[in-house]
Amino acid sequence: MVAWDSVIYGSITLLDLIIFFFSVIVVLVIAKIVALYLKRSLSDRIDRDELDKLIKLVQIAIVGIGIWLALPSFDFDVGQLVVIGGTGALIIAFASQKIVGNLGSGMFLLVERPVKIGDSISIGTTTGTVHQIRVLSTIIKTFEGVYVRIPNETIFNSEITNFAVNPARRFEYRVSIAYGADSGAALTAIRELLAQHPFVLKSPGPSVYVDNLADSGVEIIVRIWAPSRVWWSVRTEMLEKIKELLDGMGIEIPFPQRVITFAGPRSGGEIHAEDDR
């Protein structure tokens, strides 16, 4: 038969321990239910990032209060517990410096906020969207859909490129047209095309100009500013539209080519050859 009142440590009995663990489990279940309820009722009213923070805060508060209420079953002196806990934390900190380093870095990341959930970033060789910022690590979902976990200390010590932190960003295309084509008409048509697109910003406006008289054709540069949130879709869409526009105008985008002229006369006279490079 189980002796419920058998002392395990100091004045703590087996029953105290069971009550404490049962209380903690109940509190965790309550925290989970409250989190689900908050997610269901607030998901369409609060930004996802903010909602996640709110839910975590509420869960921590519930678990903290629950443990605080359960502790008297141990007949603990809370002051003593704080001292013991502090000492324990110090020992653990020395024993697990990496974890503590990651934890500290995580705190600094939360304060400095070089990245936010949903930002497109590049850290070292990893490029993708920030999926989650945890206490010890940050989860990146790469554009290929791969899950990458990066320790916060690595992030804190790395060079971070955040593609979304500024409101607008610029990108450019180099479009080559044949020497025989009307470059003025091409420039005008491209400018008109860009003016029609909502996310090609009015200011700073796009710049379209002849940049180089290259070997195979006239090189036109198209520089576009777009809102950072949609720049990639604008980039892909406009390149295709410029190609269609030039095709529609009968303007050839030339292949690299070279005209070779032989200096000396041969039988059959001078030979001109045009080769694809």
Add this chain to the structure above:
Amino acid sequence: MTERDQDRDTGAAPLFGAYDFPFRYESDPLSLAIEEDGGFLRYSRRCCGTTVRKILGTRQGRAVISPVEPINLPQEVTPYLEVRFTPVACEPDSVQTLYLTFPVEIGVFLEARGSYDVLDIFTLTSPKYSLYGTPVEGIITRYHESDVFPGIPEIDLVREGVLSLTIRNSSRGWVEVSRVVMDCSGFVLFCGDMVSLSARMEILSRDLADVRIGDQPLCEGMFPATLLARARMRFIPETLPFMMEYGVGS
């Protein structure tokens, strides 16, 4: 087309109002209908070369067509609206009221038992966006160019609304004003014989101005069009002034 009710939320402008199912609205270039087809109520909208079709999972309720804030299309990227106009020179300590236009987007809502859902948002204008400020610290704005009118102008109700802008120059020198930037999250559009909005701009210097959105309609008999905020269950925040920190001119 069925009987068309006038709705307190949307006013009585052409197109805007409440419609019982089924209904059809035709006015070039817009064709919009909710009709019975193949055992379902089907929504269809054609305008400006695009067609949208949806099946309604209900036979109850009604459709409400209402103007909404012009920041939703092609997708929401900013809450700010920027209106550019011919420069207006303002002398120190002067107050003047201008009438401008702003673009209107049209929302089609489903309504049942006081609850609203967004069925469709479209516009008969061509949206354009811009950057107010610098690429590092500026803000993306929905961009609109307007003429300046001394009184309430005659406009196409389903394309544009009327913005009454009162400019007070509290600075020490003359200031040329050619744009106003407003935060649409604090907007209340008013709808009636036109769609309207009022704002006050206080110029503090050539580079700094406060813009406050008014909460009163331009004319009597207009009603607040707040269905989008209600459908998305968003609170319309207390109107805080928007600080134009990057100048009021070109």
